[in-house]
Amino acid sequence: MEKGYIRGPFGSALKRSELLQEGVPVYEQKNAIYNVRTFRYFVSKEKYEELKRFTVKPYDLLISCSGTVGRTSIITPKDPKGIISQALLILRPDVNIINPYYLYYFFQSKKGHNELINRSSGSVQVNIAKRNIIENISIDLPSISNQKKIVDFLSSLDNKINSNKNIIANLEEISQTLFKRWFVDFEFPDENGNPYKSSGGEMVDSELGEIPERWEVVKLKDIVYQKKDTFNPKKSNELKVLHFSLPAFDSSQNPVIDDVNAIKSNKWIIDENCILFSKMNPSTRRIWLTSNDGKYLNVASSEFVVLKSDNSYKNAFIYNICTSDKFSEFLNSNTTGSTNSRQRVKPDIAISYKLAFHNETSMLFSNKVEPYLEKIKVIRNENQKLAELRDTLLPKLMSGEIEIPDDIEVNEDELSI
Numbered sequence: 001m002e003k004g005y006i007r008g009p010f011g012s013a014l015k016r017s018e019l020l021q022e023g024v025p026v027y028e029q030k031n032a033i034y035n036v037r038t039f040r041y042f043v044s045k046e047k048y049e050e051l052k053r054f055t056v057k058p059y060d061l062l063i064s065c066s067g068t069v070g071r072t073s074i075i076t077p078k079d080p081k082g083i084i085s086q087a088l089l090i091l092r093p094d095v096n097i098i099n100p101y102y103l104y105y106f107f108q109s110k111k112g113h114n115e116l117i118n119r120s121s122g123s124v125q126v127n128i129a130k131r132n133i134i135e136n137i138s139i140d141l142p143s144i145s146n147q148k149k150i151v152d153f154l155s156s157l158d159n160k161i162n163s164n165k166n167i168i169a170n171l172e173e174i175s176q177t178l179f180k181r182w183f184v185d186f187e188f189p190d191e192n193g194n195p196y197k198s199s200g201g202e203m204v205d206s207e208l209g210e211i212p213e214r215w216e217v218v219k220l221k222d223i224v225y226q227k228k229d230t231f232n233p234k235k236s237n238e239l240k241v242l243h244f245s246l247p248a249f250d251s252s253q254n255p256v257i258d259d260v261n262a263i264k265s266n267k268w269i270i271d272e273n274c275i276l277f278s279k280m281n282p283s284t285r286r287i288w289l290t291s292n293d294g295k296y297l298n299v300a301s302s303e304f305v306v307l308k309s310d311n312s313y314k315n316a317f318i319y320n321i322c323t324s325d326k327f328s329e330f331l332n333s334n335t336t337g338s339t340n341s342r343q344r345v346k347p348d349i350a351i352s353y354k355l356a357f358h359n360e361t362s363m364l365f366s367n368k369v370e371p372y373l374e375k376i377k378v379i380r381n382e383n384q385k386l387a388e389l390r391d392t393l394l395p396k397l398m399s400g401e402i403e404i405p406d407d408i409e410v411n412e413d414e415l416s417i
Helices: 029-033 045-050 100-108 110-118 144-183 246-252 312-322 325-333 359-399
Strands: 004-007 024-027 061-064 072-074 088-092 216-219 240-244 256-259 267-269 274-278 287-289 297-300 304-308 354-357
Touching: 024 045, 029 061, 029 072, 029 088, 061 100, 072 100, 100 110, 100 144, 100 359, 110 359, 144 312, 144 359, 240 246, 246 359, 274 312, 287 312, 287 359, 312 359
Parallel strands: 240 297
Antiparallel strands: 004 088, 061 072, 061 088, 216 354, 240 256, 267 297, 274 287, 274 304
């Protein structure tokens, strides 16, 4: 099935004391689970030479093989040179036999993912430890030309999803840039349409420093309230719920439909105009602009704090408070717990965050950015449907149940749903 199999270096080969803040990057499990290329740790050039056999190469597949098992990503030519951690393994496909992206999509399918899960072992720390359990996985393998057609079709869906993500990122950046200019730098338009502070607008002292005249210092809980309606799965008549969970946020920021009998703990009930932020490990920003689905009861992980506002316009302002650097810094400075997995900020402290506020200015801001946020909701919903379409077609294409005509051309601009 593959030309090479490499398991990440064990602890004796790569000690925590040898991890640096710069140098040659170390690919961790999140690179496979979330398909991201941000790096926390690096090694020196000398250590890299010692562990060079663990280097990733273009078109390698990274598979998480410990703890959260079976998540996969693929190394592209644009990804940096680096080594893998102990929690990953590398599959290096023989490109004369199998298209690396075809193999990637196979492991993205339910069948391929289950093949990995079913071959893992361990009662406490689940892992894939033996080489032959990977080598013995069987795959439906059409000709290289048909593999390419399947890959091209599925990639067109993924490319559209990624293009939409870039649009979302741009809209969020525009919104947050305006928020900072108005509510941090105080350069909102004055009565003549000029930037307030730099045009000589009157500033007064406050506990937060200088703020514009006629503004006030308020707490977050003064302008939005915390929603605490509880969903108990053991006492519910619901069969399925739309679940805003931490893994769903980290994966795609799209909630998932879960069977109620699979939910083991109480959740928060959410409805229209709710914003979620995670109280757990706030150094990883998890701010969720929710969109309510009337088909199911909407619930959120108890690790989220649920903020409820009066309307979508006010929500636009609240959302930008929560995504601001100052709010993030406040949460991080008020966490308790000694390790990342246990660090949390108490909700009562979080909603006591103080900011400079002026009602009319906040309404004017909301009028400007609310259309951006509504567009974000629409695009995220489109991405969710595209992902569902991809995941539905994937096994049928790979099994040959559906064939792609030779003359088909897919234009990403036509993939909007």
